[in-house]
Amino acid sequence: MNQISIVGHIGKIEELGAAGEIPAISLGVCTKDYMGKKKGTVDHWHTVNVIGNDAENLDRNRDKAKKIAVNGRLVFDQWTTEDGQKRVKAKIYAESVELLDWKIEGESSAAPKLQFPG
Numbered sequence: 001m002n003q004i005s006i007v008g009h010i011g012k013i014e015e016l017g018a019a020g021e022i023p024a025i026s027l028g029v030c031t032k033d034y035m036g037k038k039k040g041t042v043d044h045w046h047t048v049n050v051i052g053n054d055a056e057n058l059d060r061n062r063d064k065a066k067k068i069a070v071n072g073r074l075v076f077d078q079w080t081t082e083d084g085q086k087r088v089k090a091k092i093y094a095e096s097v098e099l100l101d102w103k104i105e106g107e108s109s110a111a112p113k114l115q116f117p118g
Contacts, residue, residue: 004092006031006046007069007100016059025055029068029092048072050094058097065099072096 011028018024029046048070050058058068072094079087 002073003071004074005069005071006092007067008032008046010066010068011045013058013062016055019051022051023053023055023059024049024051025058026050027058027068029070046092047089048092048094048097050097054094054097058099061099065102067100069098069100070094070096 006029008029008031011030013027014025016023016025026047026049029048031044031046033042033044034040035042048068070092072092075091075093077089077091081087
């Protein structure tokens with residue numbers, strides 16, 4: 001089974017495009033790990049691809065949420081550069097997303113608690 005779930009801060013959101021005729025969008029999501037006193041907190045950036053209604057919703061609300069919960073599949077893109085070096089990049093293909101920590105004018109926002117199946 002190939003399944004991944006992350007909750008993190010929303011980074012750059014690309015412009016809404018299409019995969020065939022299905023709306024599609026790509027974004028960066030930052031998760032954090034505490035690596036001990038010596039290294040402290042380390043940021044990990046993930047590329048997330050979202051399609052369909054979730055992509056349209058994310059595009060409409062791109063400036064309203066600060067965090068996102070993503071459930072999906074981990075996929076590895078592989079290619080060879082012009083100088084012959086092999087490269088690999090991990091991406092998450094979202095099956096569901098939930099925008100969290102909404103920015104509401106005049107109010108502080110709080111993220112709801114999430115419960116993932118399994």
